[in-house]
Amino acid sequence: MLQISNWWIYDSSLWLVAGGTFLLSVSAAVVGGFTFLQKRSLVGDAVAHSILPGVAIAFLFSGEKDPWWLMLGALISGWLSLILMDYLNKRTKLSNDTAIASVLSVFFGVGILLLTYIQQSASGEQSGLDDFLFGQAAAMRSHDLYIYGGLALVLIAATIAFYKEFKLLSFNPEFAQSIGLPVNFLRILLNSLMVLAIALGIQAVGVVLMAALLITPAAAARNYSDGLRAMLWISALIAGFSAITGTLISFSAPSMPTGPWIVVCLSIIALLSLFLAPGKGMLARMLMQRKHQRKITDENVLKAFYHLGERQGNLAAWYGLKDLEAVRDFEAGVIPKAIRRLLRKGHLLRQSERYQFSRAGLDEARRIVRLHRLWEMYLNQRLRLKADHIHPNAETMEHIISPEIEAQLLEELDYPERDPHQSPIPYRS
Secondary structure, three states, X not given: OOOOOOXXXXXXXXXXXXXXXXXXXXXXXXXXXXXXXXXXHHHHHHHHHHHHHHHHHHHHHHOOOOHHHHHHHHHHHHHHHHHHHHHHHHHOOOOHHHHHHHHHHHHHHHHHHHHHHHHHXXXXXXXXXXXXXXXXXXXXXXXXXXXXXXXXHHHHHHHHHOHHHHHHHHHOHHHHHHOOOOHHHHHHHHHHHHHHHHHHHOOOOHHHHHHHHHHHHHHHHOOOOOOHHHHHHHHXXXXXXXXXXXXXXXXXXXXXXXXXHHHHHHHHHHHHHHHHOOOOOHHHHXXXXXXXXXXXXXXXXXXXXXXXXXXXXXXOOOEOHHHHHHHOOOOOOHHHHHHHHHHHHOOEEEEOOEEEEOHHHHHHHXXXXXXXXXXHHHHHHOOOOOXXXXXXXXXXXXXXXXXXXXXXXXXXXXXXXXXXXXXXXXXXX
């Protein structure tokens, strides 16, 4: 088990790394939100891998691991990969994903070859350059923090300054162009910010895992909000929390690298969000689907009671479960559960093993039957469907028609008295 004692409170190197990874992660998450919304996640991954040869060439040119030279090489290499992907996509018959995969594999392969050459050279400065594959956050110095952290703040500030323009570019570029916004310039600027975010992020998690730092926070945040501003805030919080948590775990167990732990924390949050996020998580959707299915079943049972009353000419009569099964086929075990729910709601009354509508239950049954028959009238009169083809569609629609749609149907059909089968349409008593 991991043991984190009080030493971490006073360890300046820990907070140096934590602060650096926090800024790098947050900046990548903010820009990554727009990359995610534009469905360019694979492009981000390709650029992250394509940065490696630029880092290696910058080292060969400068002869040292100077952050400014490495950053310049990364930016140039990243932009070249973007230009090449765009060229292959527009000027050749290659599909978009094929162009992305081709550029990724070629650039990354060249980068590995250059790293191998550097490692086999006589220079003593190359030690640790291969850490750019998986990040070298734990080796971050105060000088690195000033450079990378400062650039991360610039990146965040630029994103905030052009927030409205990037929002339009992401959701409606045609409208942005129609109102006179410089769309091409904005695309170049956003791509530049993405490349810069990736170049900064490789210090924390490396080129192999950079796509996770860019895209995963936005993918997790999307489960909590439909608003862009809220999504970006949540994305930044997730990235920042994962950066600090991953750094703490890494410092408590030095054999565990910081970058991969940051990505592990991000992945755990993303998976939990996928399953447990309120409203949009898989669990919430399953519960909503189950609730909707129960609602449909309850309404079908009420409708079956109403049909029994119509046949007998007495809606206030008492009926048993066998009477109900004779009107409509239900799955085994469904009716008793529905009956218990309807009793709790006060829609049915019970006398021994027989049941009768309550006042509220009769009104609800009338509403369901009315919606069914109104929709059948609409399908028959307005869509010209034959009377013997409209029942299944009405069975589905009757459960989702809102009061507003019902009012429109009544006005459109001029308050009909009977449906296409000549069954009376029940209105409120």
